[in-house]
Amino acid sequence: MKKRSALRALELIEDGMIVGLGGGSTISHLIHFMKEENKQVKIVTPSFTTANLCLEAGLTILPTYLVSHIDIAFDGCDEVDQSLNALKSGGGIHTQEKIVASLAKDYILLVDESKFFEELPFKVPIVLEVIPEARMDVANKMNELGASIVERKCSAKDGITRSDNGNLILDVQFKPHQDLETLNRKLQQTVGVVEISLFYQVATKIIVATETTTELIERNG
Incomplete structure (x- = not known):
């Protein structure tokens, strides 16, 4: 499902874009696919692990403090609800992730169906x-x-x-x-x-993957 979500995200990336990336295994799949497709993009990321993966893939990395806008950004989360409010807890880099989100025209969360809820259950802090x-x-x-x-x-x-x-x-x-x-x-x-x-009304879209489908959902309002 993570690969399916990453492939759907790949369809939204165009050559010449500045792309924001968070951390996690779905993002690592997306980096692999960008390398395979030889995407001519520049990357902004707050994640040390993601930055290393991008370097290994031959992708150009820009420091966030030199960037005034990001065309599209992708990240994961632990929980997201139908209004696209999300909880992220693992990495402890949420401050920098929100900076990336604020710079991005589109901030898109990549999740599988197990993380998509009608309301946030707060299983994570x-x-x-x-x-x-x-x-x-x-x-x-x-x-x-x-x-x-x-x-x-x-x-x-x-x-x-x-x-x-x-x-x-x-x-x-x-x-x-x-x-x-x-x-x-x-x-x-x-x-x-x-x-x-808590990413309240931050994400503009989410990509939800199941075993057989992917769905792109946009925030209303």
Whole structure:
């Protein structure tokens, strides 16, 4: 299904485009297909792994800070609903992913049917990138919102995991939430929170793959 989704994404890529890429196995398939088709594009990515795969494929990489626009961007996610709101939690690079999304004319999520829901089930946490000095205050405010909090750690590193920007990564687990607009606003307005991994009304389209089909769904409004 991941290859099917990547092949559908490939159809949207034209020579001369600046293409944003996130991380994950579906994106790695897309890179392979771009190499096979000899696509003449330039890549912007916040993912170290994706950047290495692009270099191995002979694709040109542009640093994000030199780019004023991206023609089309592709990324994965953990959950996405019918309104194209999404949760991303794994990589902890959501701040940079949102920068890529904001630069992109089209920001398209690639998923299989197991990640597509009528409403977000919140099986995964919302990840917060938090300025270290705000650690305790942010934790208290998340508790007030009814969330449970885990400071992300890594077995290969002593202490709390930090983002590429040097900030803390907090995994904040919420129960399924009906009012995503309000939740998004409250989290974004919390002092000390740099960015959140709830992508509320960010994606313009999604490609949903099943065993036999792919469907391109556009956001209404």
